[in-house]
Amino acid sequence: MTDKNIILTGDRPTGPLHLGHFVGSLENRVRLQDENEQFIMIADAQALTDHADRPEVVRENVLNVMMDYLAVGIDPTKSTIFIQSCLPELFELTVYYLNLITINRLKHNPTVKAEITQKNFGDATPAGFVMYPISQAADITAFKANLVPVGEDQLPMIEQTSEVVRKFNRTYKCDVLVEPKALIPKIARLPGIDGSAKMSKTLNNAIFLSDPLNVLEKKVKRMYTDPDHLRVEDPGKVEGNPVFTYLDAFDPNKEKVQELKDHYQRGGLGDSVVKKYLLEVLVSFMEPIWKKREELDQDKVQSLLKEGTEKARNVASQTLKEVKEAMHLNYFS
Amino acid sequence: MTDKNIILTGDRPTGPLHLGHFVGSLENRVRLQDENEQFIMIADAQALTDHADRPEVVRENVLNVMMDYLAVGIDPTKSTIFIQSCLPELFELTVYYLNLITINRLKHNPTVKAEITQKNFGDATPAGFVMYPISQAADITAFKANLVPVGEDQLPMIEQTSEVVRKFNRTYKCDVLVEPKALIPKIARLPGIDGSAKMSKTLNNAIFLSDPLNVLEKKVKRMYTDPDHLRVEDPGKVEGNPVFTYLDAFDPNKEKVQELKDHYQRGGLGDSVVKKYLLEVLVSFMEPIWKKREELDQDKVQSLLKEGTEKARNVASQTLKEVKEAMHLNYFS
Numbered sequence: 001m002t003d004k005n006i007i008l009t010g011d012r013p014t015g016p017l018h019l020g021h022f023v024g025s026l027e028n029r030v031r032l033q034d035e036n037e038q039f040i041m042i043a044d045a046q047a048l049t050d051h052a053d054r055p056e057v058v059r060e061n062v063l064n065v066m067m068d069y070l071a072v073g074i075d076p077t078k079s080t081i082f083i084q085s086c087l088p089e090l091f092e093l094t095v096y097y098l099n100l101i102t103i104n105r106l107k108h109n110p111t112v113k114a115e116i117t118q119k120n121f122g123d124a125t126p127a128g129f130v131m132y133p134i135s136q137a138a139d140i141t142a143f144k145a146n147l148v149p150v151g152e153d154q155l156p157m158i159e160q161t162s163e164v165v166r167k168f169n170r171t172y173k174c175d176v177l178v179e180p181k182a183l184i185p186k187i188a189r190l191p192g193i194d195g196s197a198k199m200s201k202t203l204n205n206a207i208f209l210s211d212p213l214n215v216l217e218k219k220v221k222r223m224y225t226d227p228d229h230l231r232v233e234d235p236g237k238v239e240g241n242p243v244f245t246y247l248d249a250f251d252p253n254k255e256k257v258q259e260l261k262d263h264y265q266r267g268g269l270g271d272s273v274v275k276k277y278l279l280e281v282l283v284s285f286m287e288p289i290w291k292k293r294e295e296l297d298q299d300k301v302q303s304l305l306k307e308g309t310e311k312a313r314n315v316a317s318q319t320l321k322e323v324k325e326a327m328h329l330n331y332f333s
Numbered sequence: 334m335t336d337k338n339i340i341l342t343g344d345r346p347t348g349p350l351h352l353g354h355f356v357g358s359l360e361n362r363v364r365l366q367d368e369n370e371q372f373i374m375i376a377d378a379q380a381l382t383d384h385a386d387r388p389e390v391v392r393e394n395v396l397n398v399m400m401d402y403l404a405v406g407i408d409p410t411k412s413t414i415f416i417q418s419c420l421p422e423l424f425e426l427t428v429y430y431l432n433l434i435t436i437n438r439l440k441h442n443p444t445v446k447a448e449i450t451q452k453n454f455g456d457a458t459p460a461g462f463v464m465y466p467i468s469q470a471a472d473i474t475a476f477k478a479n480l481v482p483v484g485e486d487q488l489p490m491i492e493q494t495s496e497v498v499r500k501f502n503r504t505y506k507c508d509v510l511v512e513p514k515a516l517i518p519k520i521a522r523l524p525g526i527d528g529s530a531k532m533s534k535t536l537n538n539a540i541f542l543s544d545p546l547n548v549l550e551k552k553v554k555r556m557y558t559d560p561d562h563l564r565v566e567d568p569g570k571v572e573g574n575p576v577f578t579y580l581d582a583f584d585p586n587k588e589k590v591q592e593l594k595d596h597y598q599r600g601g602l603g604d605s606v607v608k609k610y611l612l613e614v615l616v617s618f619m620e621p622i623w624k625k626r627e628e629l630d631q632d633k634v635q636s637l638l639k640e641g642t643e644k645a646r647n648v649a650s651q652t653l654k655e656v657k658e659a660m661h662l663n664y665f666s
Contacts, residue, residue, distance in 0.1 A: 044662065045428065045429075048429070048432050048660070049431075049432050050432075052429075052432040052433055052504060053504050055505070055660045055661040055662070056661050058661070059661035059662070062664070083664055085657070085662050085664075086664065086665070088421040088422070088424065088425050089421070091421065091424040091425045091427070091428045092421050092424045094424070094428055095378065095424045095427055095428070095461065095464075095468070096378075096381065096461075098382075098459065098460040098461035098464060099381050099382050099383075099385040099459045099460075099461035099462070100385055100459070100461075101459065101460050102456065102457050102458055102459060102460060103440075103458050103459070103460045103462075103463045104456050104457075104458070105460075106460050107436075123435065123437050124435050124437075125435055125436050125437070126431065126432045126433070126434065126435060126436070127431040127432075127434050127435060127436045127438075127439050127464065127467065128428065128429075128431035128432035128433075129432070129436075130436045131431060131460065131464075134460065135428070171385060171386050172388070302664075302665075305664070306664075306665050309665075324418070327381070327388045328388040328389050328391070328392035329377065329388070329392070329418050331395070331416055331418075331419060331635075331638070331639075332419070332635075332639050332642075
């Protein structure tokens with residue numbers, strides 16, 4: 001036993017990762033991996049809950065996401081990166097936990113309800129999608145994770161896991177499972193380059209961590225700014241202006257950013273000048289990522305994924321053993 | 334490939350098996366095992382969908398059910414008997430299939446709806462219980478079973494499996510899964526010794542295959558007959574009289590049974606005389622079962638269960654491999 005916190009985190013591999021992921025989670029993971037036992041799950045099985053008919057998209061992005069991880073500095077000797085579908089233990093836990101939670105409770109999970117509305121599932125909501133909080137409970141508890149980094153909107157998911165943990169330990173008179181705590185990151189959401197509240201592949205407003213220089217240039221050029229800032233000499237707004245939000249997020253030179261903001265608000269600073277500076281900042285940010293990505297070869301990435309997956313499976317398999325013992329399901333041991 | 338039909342059948346281990354099971358399914362299995370490839374599942378995981386808080390009951394009855402199987406003549410060299418919870422493949426299939434079926438479709442499964450009412454679950458229906466038709470689809474398809482012996486009331490379950498099969502093969506453009514057909518047994522339900530329509534442990538009206546002679550004697554003695562047959566000389570009714578239904582089911586001497594029926598209906602034949610004869614018939618039926626049971630030792634039963642489970646797991650694991658290949662989930666193969 002170690003005194004380290006155990007963290008479970010991860011992503012659905014439905015597209016390559018972007019700057020929003022970096023600010024919202026990847027940056028934290030790079031920091032957290034030094035002091036904690038961190039498991040990072042590429043949640044392909046969870047991605048299939050609403051991509052059942054597009055498995056090739058999920059498959060392709062498992063590798064994309066892994067390369068993004070490595071490129072931003074997640075270190076596979078410090079963090080255990082694994083593929084969800086390669087751990088049968090997670091599926092077994094899911095099915096057993098489903099017996100402990102009522103169907104009504106699941107239907108009223110606020111996060112799932114909001115997502116069902118957002119995805120316009122209507123009457124065609126896949127049963128697997130309604131269940132996915134329980135699948136998350138399996139993922140978290142399989143590693144006995146006590147910390148799970150999530151956004152505020154995901155708090156009901158952590159609560160659902162805690163409920164499963166309490167119900168399981170009470171029903172089977174044991175303390176096998178561990179209640180997790182949410183770790184809510186301080187940094188707010190990164191807006192899209194079109195100025196909308198959230199950067200997202202689906203909204204087509206993302207700068208991907210895998211974008212090459214020429215794409216980055218184009219995307220910065222077409223960024224939304226203050227629509228009322230028509231002439232250079234006019235005063236401009238920095239609030240809700242994603243160019244300045246990105247500078248706040250990515251420029252280590254805070255003084256310089258403040259100067260630019262003041263100048264922009266006074267008037268006399270053109271959008272194209274600020275964008276040119278932002279491009280420089282983003283290029284400095286991206287350069288080490290591009291470099292690391294170039295060093296990665298497919299075989300190495302595959303073998304790192306395989307190692308991480310095996311390591312994760314050993315941990316999950318030990319937990320499942322304890323779970324099944326508590327449930328009297330240890331026939332041949 | 335073989336031309337044999339593949340059969341999947343089994344029982345929830347929530348109690349020892351009784352004469353009703355023999356007439357309704359065990360007798361057929363003994364017959365079917367010669368000409369077919371028969372898999373018999375002890376459905377402990379399914380039993381937990383409504384026994385989550387009584388795992389020790391399930392555990393204990395896994396062994397009871399196995400001993401009942403062997404005692405009635407199910408031959409482990411012909412039929413593959415296995416424990417459901419020991420096949421992680423079934424859980425994986427369940428979770429993937431849940432993505433292919435809507436939650437609305439599951440809620441409207443007539444068999445599940447009827448059982449929810451019957452079990453008085455109300456608002457506390459476990460999510461796992463609502464899902465169990467999908468878990469059954471996993472069980473059936475894992476063995477590519479094309480025949481599933483079920484009662485009429487279970488037909489919607491087979492239809493649900495067929496729906497999963499068609500949806501899977503269509504979505505993943507393959508023919509990995511096989512649509513099953515229902516095999517509806519001719520023989521009607523055996524009534525309980527109290528005369529109620531169904532023999533059942535819960536109703537406390539069952540003669541168990543493991544009942545010893547003295548218990549059998551007591552149960553036959555307290556059997557319900559025609560309540561209006563007060564004096565020996567009165568004419569009695571044979572319809573709805575379980576003593577005669579049992580004679581129909583268990584006495585190979587059909588002529589003798591007809592004579593007794595005629596005599597009873599004319600009057601002049603006492604209940605105690607018919608019961609004495611029924612006891613003889615049941616003792617003849619039970620004798621080879623008692624004998625076989627005596628020959629079984631715990632270690633042998635355990636090792637037979639283990640062998641069957643390993644054999645079944647190999648088959649399920651091959652199917653899962655094909656399923657995951659069709660879903661592009663073959664990362665390290």
